[in-house]
Amino acid sequence: DWVEHAKLEMYLDQVFVFTPKGALITLPRGGMALDFAYAVHTEVGDTAVGVKINGELKPMRTALQNGDVVEIIRGTKREVPTDWRSLTVTGRARSAIRRHIRTSERDEFVRLGKATLEQTLERAGKSLAEVSLKPVLETHAIAAEEDMFDAIGRGRLAATKIAETMFPALKGQLKAGPERKRIGNEHARLFVRGSGLTPGVSIHFGACCSPVPGDRIVGILEPDKGLTVHTIDCQTLADFADDDSVWQDLQWTPQAEQDAVASARLRATIRNAPGVLGQVATIIGEAGGNILNLSMAHRQQDFFDVDIDVEVEDARHATMIIAALRANPSVDTVDRARG
8 A cells, every 4th residue: 555655656746638639648736738738749839729628628827637638729920928938837848838939039139230230321322232241240240140130130230230231321311310201290281191082071099099100000090089000009099999889991102101200108127227218219319219298107116107208210219219128127118009
């Protein structure tokens, strides 16, 4: 009896589950679907979107029990939400998720950085195809093209600086100048268009979400207020969810996308320490942003909240500035204001 009891004690901290084909998978007690998926194969974990346990769809946070037959539902995209780390107990699954997130983030910043540089050059009538990037990499002591695009995307390296290295004659000519129109309520029809826009209706941009070119936008038509332009994810839109009649599909005009600047409101929580606000202002300036207004709230001993209105060229530019701010250890959180 003692031997049998000892054997049972050895396995109390484990669960034994099966794949649909009958293969046995051993997991720690409390293991969930993602632990199972990564135990089967990293590729299975990276593409997991759901789970069936004993033939029934279950939440991903369901703890597995001895004898369960587990089937992982896989998607086509390799996008692992960051909060999925809380749905695992095994070190293998957690490290795989962290690695996947780092890789996905880098890929996104590389794409963002390359697009930002291409856009900067396009404004000057140039393109990446015109020159070799090898001398540029040597000048800035960067190992590879992807490293350079990644640094631009994260806001650690200014696209204008790289462009001026590639084409020295462009020095001082690449930042948004006074010839670029500022997007605002005055002459709003220069910047947005839509098939249902009624002549004479006033158009203004929602201060709640501060839309900028590149954002997906919609209009809300209200009596005596005219048409208000919102980003598609503005929280204010929930107030109009039940009334389809007030919604208008809108798009940015080419003039807004190519020849304008707009104000994006960034909402950040930063450390309450000497010099931090100056660091934030410097980061924004080095990323090509222009601070139009700044207001502080909820000042506490360690942190305080700040709303920063920044003049940007488009949503991609705003994202680049946000990425640069997030890289600073004194900035706790920063995002676009959405209502």
